[in-house]
Amino acid sequence: MKLLNNPNLTVLVLGDIVGRIGRNAVIRNCRFLKEKYHADLLIVNGENATHGNGLIYKQYLDLVNAGVDCITMGNHIYGKKEILEYAKDANRLVVPANLENLEDELKNNVSFEQIVNNVRVKVINLLGIANINLAVKSPFIAFKEIYEADPEPIYIVDYHAELTAEKNSFGYELDGRASLMFGTHTHVQTADERIMPEGMAYISDVGMCGVRESVIGFDYQEVKKVMWEGGSYSVAMKGKGMLNGLVVTIDTTTKKATSIERINIDVE
Ligand SMILES: [Fe+2]
Ligand SMILES: [Fe+2]
Structure with missing residues (x-):
């Protein structure tokens, strides 16, 4: 009997991990979620996994x-400088491909590839333009160059x-070439997850994995104080965690998405 290839690729995405509570929420639940979906x-x-800023090797x-x-x-990306030392040993780490003056130590980490169900899947990370405060090349040009050099794989892009408007417009730019x-x-x-006209699964933001009652993962009482008095604030270190994410199914023969579902789970 010949086994038929599974034509589907199912991708689970979880949003920015912020600090220890976010890391533990992912670490303790990700095998269960992978099986469930x-x-x-x-x-x-x-990018925010180590105390809100960067990623150390141990936590990678x-x-x-x-x-x-x-x-x-x-x-x-440069929140923890040790990334420059460990990136060569971190083949599952993907750094922004359109960062100007990307450090040489990171140049082999601009994409991640895996064969899933006999097809090549390529994950890339691109930085946006507005309010990013880093020198970036146009993500439009960067994606075009990457895609035209290697149009074969299924592309998954973390933008x-x-x-949101910039994300929307980049979505329409990628639709038809990327799958997610x-x-x-x-x-x-x-809450705008959908399959775009040419078959690419899209969401403007998947959200985060961190403390639910927080200001984007940071201590809300400290942030409130800063709003009145100035000063600084830190990662939320107490409170219930949450996992925000997305599950997408892609038909590997057409490279088009067939389903998209948002995840927003409370974690003890
Ligand atoms: Fe973030
Ligand atoms: Fe960020």
Whole structure:
């Protein structure tokens, strides 16, 4: 008897992990979620995983050992400088491909590839333009160059950007070439998930994994004080956790998405 290839690729995405409560929420629940949704690939955004800013190697390994397949980053890429030392050993780490003057140590981490159900799947991370405060190349040009150099794989794009309109327009730019674009960076989940006209699954922002009663993962009482008095605030270290994410099914023969479902779960 010949086994038929499974034509579907199921991708589970979890939004920006913020601090310890976010990390633990992912680490303790990701195998269960992968099984529940029959996910072939689990992608998380890890740019705020280490105390809200960057990602150290130990915590990269903790996430990978827990079952995370791919960790994308964002504007906090250099939040922990040790990334420059460990990136060569971190083949599941994906850094923004359109950062100007990307450090040489990170140049092999601009994409992640995995064969799933006999097809190549490629994950890339691109920074947006508005309010990012880093020198970036146009994400439109960057994606065009990456895609035209290698149009074969199924593309999954983490578009790490601030503005919903910018994310919308980049979505229409990618639709027909990528199979999934998920936004990250605002830490607030949007309710506009859909399959675009040419078959790409889309959401403006998947949200975050961190403390629910917080200001995008940071201590809300400290943030309120800062609004009145100035000063600084830190990652929320107490309170119930939440997991925000997305499950997408892609037909690997057509490269088009067939379903998209938002996840917003409370975690003890
Ligand atoms: Fe973030
Ligand atoms: Fe960010």
